[in-house]
Amino acid sequence: MTNTANSTSDKTPSFEMTWGSSTSSGYCSDEESESEFEQYFTARTSFFPQNRKPNVKVNKQDEQTECGKQELTTATIQQKVKEYNAQINSNLFMNMNKDGSYTGFVKVQFKLARPVSVPPPKKGSHDGGGRKAGVVKRRTSFYLPKDASKHLHISSRTSAREVIEALLKKFTVVDNPAKFALFERSERHDQVYVRKLSDTEQPLRLRLVAGPNEKVLSFLLKENETGEVNWHAFSMPELKNFLRILQREEEEHVKQIVQRYALARTKMQEALAGSTPG
Incomplete structure (x- = not known):
């Protein structure tokens, strides 16, 4: 399914959604009880991190390229947008705005190891069998499809935190956004580098500077597990x-x-x- 609406709003991103070919997601739960109840399938869940491949390195926060730190003039942005659009073979172009900002698409891949939760059906809605849903609260948790990805149409002013919130909203995920983080992934000299973005960084700006090549730069949504886990952010x-x-x-x-x-x-x-x- 493809949606390439050319919205220029800085605050209301439009979305394009693409799914990977894998069908390994299928875990979900829909338990009922008198009070709100959550059931989680744990077949692929682990607290202890798996051994990483030796060719994967994690960059520190201060290891950004100098090019990515530079302030870009309007003329430079216009030139880079022109060069960017000339390199892509789709209609996911970047567009300049009169105020000097620009809009475009970023693709985010989901690399989640744990299930996510969605809200219960609205009161008065009907279930899959055509029966009217009762007042019992339900909450479903499931694994997102493996290697699922989504294109977001955002502004150069959209922050990494806003991208995360938009992704969760699109999937109607009710988990705390603080549980997730946006990462950039790059390949250089047969090495893979992964860096966590700060909440205020602007993914579209990084995309413009890096160009459209996914090996040079791609974005990942992962669980936010750097440092100590904030257990108070989880429900009972x-x-x-x-x-x-x-x-x-x-x-x-x-x-x-x-x-x-x-x-x-x-x-x-x-x-x-x-x-x-x-």
Whole structure:
């Protein structure tokens, strides 16, 4: 589905949505109870980060390129917009405004390891079977499709925090925006660099300076887990669910260790049984 509305509003971005071909998302829940209840599927959720590939590096906040820090004059912006539009093979052009700002599209890829939550159906609405929904509150949590992406039509004045809020609003995600962060990804000299954007950085400006090449610059939406996790930002059902996840991971880890030592013990006993007394 493609929507390429050329809105020039700085505060109300329009959206284009594209989905990856993978169908590995399908976990969701729609539990009911007398009070609001949340059920989370945890088949692909883990608190402990997986080992990163050795060719992936994370840039520090101050490792931005000098080009990205420079203040651009109106004439420079006009020239870069012209060069940018000449390099793309789609209708996702950038457009200059009379006030010196400009609008264009940024593509954001979703790299979320945990499920997101959407609100319950509105009162008086009907469910999938045509029955009128009751007054029982429901909240659904599900994994977004793997490698899903979305194009946002934004202004050069739109901040990274506003991009995150717009993405969550488009998906009707009710999770706290502070749980998420926008990252830039780049490939240079066979190395992959990932840097977290500050809330005030302007993604479209970064896109213009870098050009349209996705290898030079792309944007990722990920969980905001730099430093200590702010557990107070999570709801009570989420915290209870995380405790269940920890317990399952601990049990699985213990099971693997017991199996490893049992196997080693068996091999030692076989070696002893087959050895000749000396």
